Amino acid sequence: MYEVVVLKPGYATWVGPTQQHADGTITLVKGPKLIIVDTGGPWNKRFLQAALRKHGVRADAVDFLVCTHGHSDHTGNNNLFPNATVILSYDVCQGDLYTFHDFQHGQPYTIDDDVRVIPTPGHTHQDITVMARTPDGVVAITGDLFESADDLTDDNLWRSFSEFPDLQARSREHVLSQADFIVPGHGPMFRVKDRRVVHSATPSTPDRKLLWYILVPLLITIVGGILLMLVTGQYHW
Numbered sequence: 001m002y003e004v005v006v007l008k009p010g011y012a013t014w015v016g017p018t019q020q021h022a023d024g025t026i027t028l029v030k031g032p033k034l035i036i037v038d039t040g041g042p043w044n045k046r047f048l049q050a051a052l053r054k055h056g057v058r059a060d061a062v063d064f065l066v067c068t069h070g071h072s073d074h075t076g077n078n079n080l081f082p083n084a085t086v087i088l089s090y091d092v093c094q095g096d097l098y099t100f101h102d103f104q105h106g107q108p109y110t111i112d113d114d115v116r117v118i119p120t121p122g123h124t125h126q127d128i129t130v131m132a133r134t135p136d137g138v139v140a141i142t143g144d145l146f147e148s149a150d151d152l153t154d155d156n157l158w159r160s161f162s163e164f165p166d167l168q169a170r171s172r173e174h175v176l177s178q179a180d181f182i183v184p185g186h187g188p189m190f191r192v193k194d195r196r197v198v199h200s201a202t203p204s205t206p207d208r209k210l211l212w213y214i215l216v217p218l219l220i221t222i223v224g225g226i227l228l229m230l231v232t233g234q235y236h237w
């Protein structure tokens with residue numbers, strides 16, 4: 001059995017129409033093997049070293065470094081783990097020795113009986129997810145397959161960053177059917193409450209706004225009209 005420790009939950013905050021403060025989630029999976037999943041942006045070096053010390057983990061003792069995909073906010077500190085077998089997207093290597101693994105055709109990579117790495121493409125064409133069995137249930141560490149818990153009810157949150165949205169929708173569905181908890185790429189861990197995939201009506205917010213724009217003036221007109229009729233005495237029972 002394993003313990004999943006989120007060392008740093010990722011985040012993403014828009015600060016302008018084309019700019020976002022963002023960092024990827026960094027996770028430690030502790031058990032018979034030591035596994036790090038994603039290493040955040042390069043600015044996290046000191047933070048990550050301190051977090052490892054706090055949890056009694058020596059970086060050179062980490063067995064596996066898994067990067068869910070190759071984006072800069074998920075791979076910034078990979079060289080802190082010189083002895084780890086690296087699984088980054090569909091690449092698997094130990095030092096400079098590369099082993100070809102058939103993620104492409106859905107083959108999971110087994111770390112041991114309780115931890116598997118499965119292909120979950122969509123955000124990029126080679127995303128992977130770590131599935132770890134813990135005493136509380138199965139935890140899926142997904143990278144940007146899920147941006148945060150909010151993207152379960154707002155498709156736009158993940159679709160706007162997706163290279164292959166249809167593929168990603170299928171990968172999301174698969175992970176939701178298997179996991180009890182999800183550690184997303186840019187938010188805190190959350191519990192899977194509903195295994196059905198919720199396809200939010202994407203324009204739900206504008207729709208609601210539109211309703212207000214029509215309903216509120218209509219109500220004002222009707223109520224105002226009645227009042228006006230009463231006041232001017234043009235309306236009699």
Ligand SMILES: [Zn+2]
Nearest residue numbers: 069071123144
């Ligand atoms: Zn990404």
